[in-house]
Amino acid sequence: MIPLHPEAVHDRPEALRWAMPPGSLGFTGAVRSAPGDLGRLLDTGVLTGLTVGAGSVTTCLSATCSWSSEGAAVRSALHAALENPAEWVPAVAGTPGTRDADLAVAARTVLSGRVGDFIRSHGGVVELVSAHDEVVTVRLTGSCSGCPAVGFTLHARVERALRDLHPGLRSLVAV
Numbered sequence: 001m002i003p004l005h006p007e008a009v010h011d012r013p014e015a016l017r018w019a020m021p022p023g024s025l026g027f028t029g030a031v032r033s034a035p036g037d038l039g040r041l042l043d044t045g046v047l048t049g050l051t052v053g054a055g056s057v058t059t060c061l062s063a064t065c066s067w068s069s070e071g072a073a074v075r076s077a078l079h080a081a082l083e084n085p086a087e088w089v090p091a092v093a094g095t096p097g098t099r100d101a102d103l104a105v106a107a108r109t110v111l112s113g114r115v116g117d118f119i120r121s122h123g124g125v126v127e128l129v130s131a132h133d134e135v136v137t138v139r140l141t142g143s144c145s146g147c148p149a150v151g152f153t154l155h156a157r158v159e160r161a162l163r164d165l166h167p168g169l170r171s172l173v174a175v
Contacts, residue, residue: 002020002024004078004079006019006071006075007019015058015059015060016058016067016071017056018056018057018075018078020055020082022054022055025052025057025085026168027052027102028052029051030051030092031089031090033088033089034050034088035084036080036084036087047074048062052088054106054109054165059078061074099134103134103166103168104128106162107128109165111128111158113161114161115157118153119140119153119158123142124143124153125141126139127139134169135173136173137173138154138158138172138173138174138175140174154172155172159172
């Protein structure tokens with residue numbers, strides 16, 4: 001079972017953001033259909049929308065429903081649906097342009113987060129050069145230049161975190 005944690009969405013009482021491990025689903029964006037009971041909740045109008053983030057799913061409840069009456073059913077349905085990630089259908093089919101944009105967002109998230117903080121704490125600088133066709137290219141400068149651990153940092157830290165957010169990553173390249 002994929003762990004979930006509900007969080008309120010600021011200024012949107014109809015929405016709950018369900019935090020989950022990054023990369024649990026192979027896409028980000030609006031959802032056209034979801035498997036099982038979650039899909040039925042969407043089809044019957046109990047839920048008015050689902051949006052997948054890098055480490056979350058945001059559910060929007062109909063104005064005629066309440067979280068106190070529907071919350072448990074939504075949580076159970078979401079848990080079950082996450083067990084079948086291949087059955088989720090994005091609202092917009094992935095195209096190279098949108099996949100590249102998703103990949104770039106994932107790369108920026110990793111580089112501005114804990115992994116980037118680690119690199120910066122050692123005097124290194126890592127910047128995104130490109131994200132195209134499931135390949136991320138980064139430039140490492142500062143103390144990274146000539147560092148014997150640069151390969152380890154690149155693959156064990158940056159690539160691992162990036163794959164968590166974007167499972168379709170083919171390669172991480174440093175220039």
